[in-house]
Amino acid sequence: MATIKDVARLAGVGLGTASRVVSGKGAVSPATLAKVRKAIEELDFRPSHAARALLSGYSRMIGVYIPILKGTFYTPILQLIDTELRASGLHMVVAFGVGQGDARRQAVEGIEFLMERGCDGIITMSNTLEDADIAAFGTRGSNIVVVNQAFSGLAEQCFVVDHRQGGRLAARALVEQGHRRIAVIAGPSTAPDNVERIDGFMAELQRQGVDTDGIWVAESDFSPEGGWASTEELLASGYAFTALFCANDEMAIGALSHFQAAGIAVPRDVSVLGYDDTPSAEFAAPRLTSVHIPWRDVALSGLNALLNRCYGGERPVSRDYPVSITQRASLGPAPEDKPRKRKR
Numbered sequence: 001m002a003t004i005k006d007v008a009r010l011a012g013v014g015l016g017t018a019s020r021v022v023s024g025k026g027a028v029s030p031a032t033l034a035k036v037r038k039a040i041e042e043l044d045f046r047p048s049h050a051a052r053a054l055l056s057g058y059s060r061m062i063g064v065y066i067p068i069l070k071g072t073f074y075t076p077i078l079q080l081i082d083t084e085l086r087a088s089g090l091h092m093v094v095a096f097g098v099g100q101g102d103a104r105r106q107a108v109e110g111i112e113f114l115m116e117r118g119c120d121g122i123i124t125m126s127n128t129l130e131d132a133d134i135a136a137f138g139t140r141g142s143n144i145v146v147v148n149q150a151f152s153g154l155a156e157q158c159f160v161v162d163h164r165q166g167g168r169l170a171a172r173a174l175v176e177q178g179h180r181r182i183a184v185i186a187g188p189s190t191a192p193d194n195v196e197r198i199d200g201f202m203a204e205l206q207r208q209g210v211d212t213d214g215i216w217v218a219e220s221d222f223s224p225e226g227g228w229a230s231t232e233e234l235l236a237s238g239y240a241f242t243a244l245f246c247a248n249d250e251m252a253i254g255a256l257s258h259f260q261a262a263g264i265a266v267p268r269d270v271s272v273l274g275y276d277d278t279p280s281a282e283f284a285a286p287r288l289t290s291v292h293i294p295w296r297d298v299a300l301s302g303l304n305a306l307l308n309r310c311y312g313g314e315r316p317v318s319r320d321y322p323v324s325i326t327q328r329a330s331l332g333p334a335p336e337d338k339p340r341k342r343k344r
Contacts (some may be wrong), residue, residue, distance in 0.1 A: 002024060002043035002044065002045040003045075004018055004019060004045070006039075006043055006045070006047050007036060007039045007040055007043060008039075008106065009117065010034065010039040010042065010043060011032075011035040011036045011038070011058055012030055013035065013036060013061070014140060017032060017036070018036055018039075018139075018195065019319065021033055021036040021037065021040075022036075022040075028149075029099060033285065034043070034230070035072070038053065038300050040261060047186075047293065055089035055137045055336055058310075058311070059117075059119060059120055060089065060090050060091060060120065061091045061092070061093050061117070061118065061119045061120060062081070062085055062090055062093070062119060062120060062121050062122070062123065062303075062306065062307075062310075063092075063093045063095065063114030063115075063117065063119035063121070063122040063123070063341055064078065064081055064090070064092055064093070064094050064095070064114075064122070064123045064124075064125075064181075065077070065094075065095050065096070065107060065110040065111050065114060065122065065123070065124040065125065066094065066095075066096050066125050066126075067097045067103060067106070067107065067126050067128070068094065068096055068097055069094075069096045070223075071223070071224075071250050072249070072250065072278045072280040073248070073250065073276060073295075074125070074299050076124060076197065076278070076295070076296070077125070077295060077296070077299045078092070078094065080146065080296055080299055080300060080303075081123070081299065081303055082289075084300070084303055086294055087302075088307070090307075092192050093117055093119055094108040094115060095111070095113050095114050096110065096194035097126075097154075098110075101117035102128075103126070103128040103306060104126075104128040104129065104130065104133070105192070106131070106238075107124065107126035107128050108129070108133050110124075110126075111124055111137070111144070115137075115140055118200065118292065120143065120310045120311070121143040121144070121145070121306045121307070121310040122143065122144045122145070122201060122292050122306075123144075123145050123146075123158050123299075123302055123303060123306060123311060124144060124145070124146055124148060125147045125148055125299070126149070127148055127149045127191050128190065129146070129223075130189070131151055131152065131153065133272065134146075134151050134154055135153075135243045140312055142309070143156070143309055143310055144157060144301075145158075145159065145302045145303070145305055145309075146155050146158045146159070147159050147298060147299060147302045147307040148159075148160060148161065148193055148298070149192060149193070155283065156305075157233055159298050159301055159302040159305070159319070160298075161193075161293050161294075161298060161321050161323065162321075162323060163193045163194075163196035163197040163200065164196045164197065164199060165200060165292075165323050166197050166200065166205075166291045166323045167197035167198060167199065167200025167201035167202075167203075167204065167339060168200045168204040168246055168339065169291055169323060169324070169325055170197070170200075170201050170203065170275065170291050170325075171200075171201045171208065171210075171245075172203075172204055172208070173184075173215055173289070174243045174245065174271070174273060174331075175204075175205070175208045175210065177243075177271065177331060177333050177334060178242075178333050178334035179242050179243035179271060179333075179334045180242075180334070181232045181240055181241045181242050181243070181334075182205070182210070182215060182241060182243045182244070183215070183216040183217075183234050183239060183241040183243070183244045183245070184198065184201070184215060184216070184217045184218070184244070184245050184246075184247075185216055185217075185218050185220050185226075185227060185230045185231070185244065185245070185246045185247065185251050185252075185255065186198050186219050186247045187219070187220065187221070187222045187247040187248060187251075188216065188220075188221060188223075189219055190278055191222075193279065194222075194247050195250035196237070196253065197247055197275060197291075198247065198286070199233060200243060202215075202326040205282075209240035216234060216237060216239040216241065216242070218230040218233060218299060220247075222247070222248050222250055222251060222256070223250055224250050224251065224252060224253050224254035224257070225253065226250075226251055226252065226254065227246060227251030227252060227257075228248065228254035228255070228256075228257060228258045229253025229254075230251070230254075230255070231244070231255040231258040231259065232258055234256075235264075240261045241270065242271065242334040242335055243270065243271040243272070243273065243331075243334065244270060244271070244272050245274065245275075246272065246273070246274050246275065246312065247274045247275050248274065248275050248276050249274040249275065249276050249277070249278045249280055249281045249284075249288060249290055250254075250278075250280070251272075251274075251286065252272055252273070252274030252281075252283060252284075252290070252330075253281075253284050255272055255342045256272055256284055256285065256286070257340075259272070260285070262276075264302070265330065266330050267286070267330055267331055267332030268335075269335065271289075271330060271332055271334070272288065272289070272330045272331070273286045273289050273290065273291070273331055274289065274290035274291070274330075275290060275291045275293070276291070276292075276293050277291065277292035277293060277326045278290075279292040280334055281326070281328070282328070284330070286328070286330050286344075287328035287329045287330065288328055288329075288330045289326065289327050289328045289329070289330045290325075290326050290328070291323065291324075291325060291326075292324045292325065292326045293321070293323060294323075297318060297321055301316075301318045304316060304317050306315045314336070
């Protein structure tokens with residue numbers, strides 16, 4: 001395989017001159033440029049990724065940290081980021097939560113792993129980091145973009161959604177269908193975005209005159225398994241309800257599966273409402289009504305902002321992400337008769 005030294009030797013120029021031609025940086029006369037390019041063509045020279053990094057000062061790699069490599073939420077976002085980067089001659093390096101520490105420690109270690117690999121910039125989608133963690137990165141934090149969490153001293157680098165509005169819309173959608181006996185499967189109480197959507201949901205129910213003091217609420221882990229287990233607990237509790245709000249689609253799909261196994265028809269007996277509107281919602285059985293969060297727009301704006309910071313340019317960046325309800329088959333009117341206590 002030809003090297004940059006071979007190119008310089010064949011072209012009859014110095015190594016520095018050949019390097020300037022390959023990197024595109026620095027002045028080179030037209031005649032010298034032609035000689036070097038001719039040598040590159042004759043030798044079929046293709047600089048390695050490491051060589052490009054040395055010549056340009058950039059690794060051309062963007063790191064992405066996600067908490068877990070599982071499920072249907074992160075996959076479309078990773079596909080979007082990878083497609084955009086490859087179209088620009090860049091590469092994606094992914095790290096996710098591993099190790100013995102808690103989610104916060106895993107996020108810090110994952111970001112440090114990406115930094116140590118020489119990534120020019122990093123997108124993190126963890127919602128467990130704290131201000132002290134960002135401050136500890138020091139100047140290295142200047143090329144970090146945070147999706148789905150806000151930090152007071154990092155406003156321009158944070159891209160967030162109005163989850164309280166998402167919770168309000170979820171509550172409104174249920175009340176408009178006549179549901180007043182509602183159960184909730186929430187995500188982890190340590191996740192700020194979960195807390196916001198549940199707060200918005202409860203506040204809107206109260207505004208609509210629904211007594212929230214007695215609402216059955218379970219805390220789960222955003223997984224289908226967690227949705228199944230919480231639904232099993234709900235049915236065993238004897239709590240009377242006509243609708244179930246799940247704080248993400250994955251838990252909602254677990255709930256739908258358990259209802260089917262228990263012989264409970266959705267939406268005839270119980271309505272189910274999810275959150276995020278991930279691709280899996282469209283193909284659930286029945287198809288899942290969900291709070292639509294424009295995650296593609298959020299992730300793309302975060303990526304564009306990061307690339308502008310790392311490499312210059314004026315890629316479009318938006319901070320307006322309208323939240324809405326995607327109506328599908330899992331949400332229907334509340335049964336006319338009183339909600340029955342459901343036991344297994």
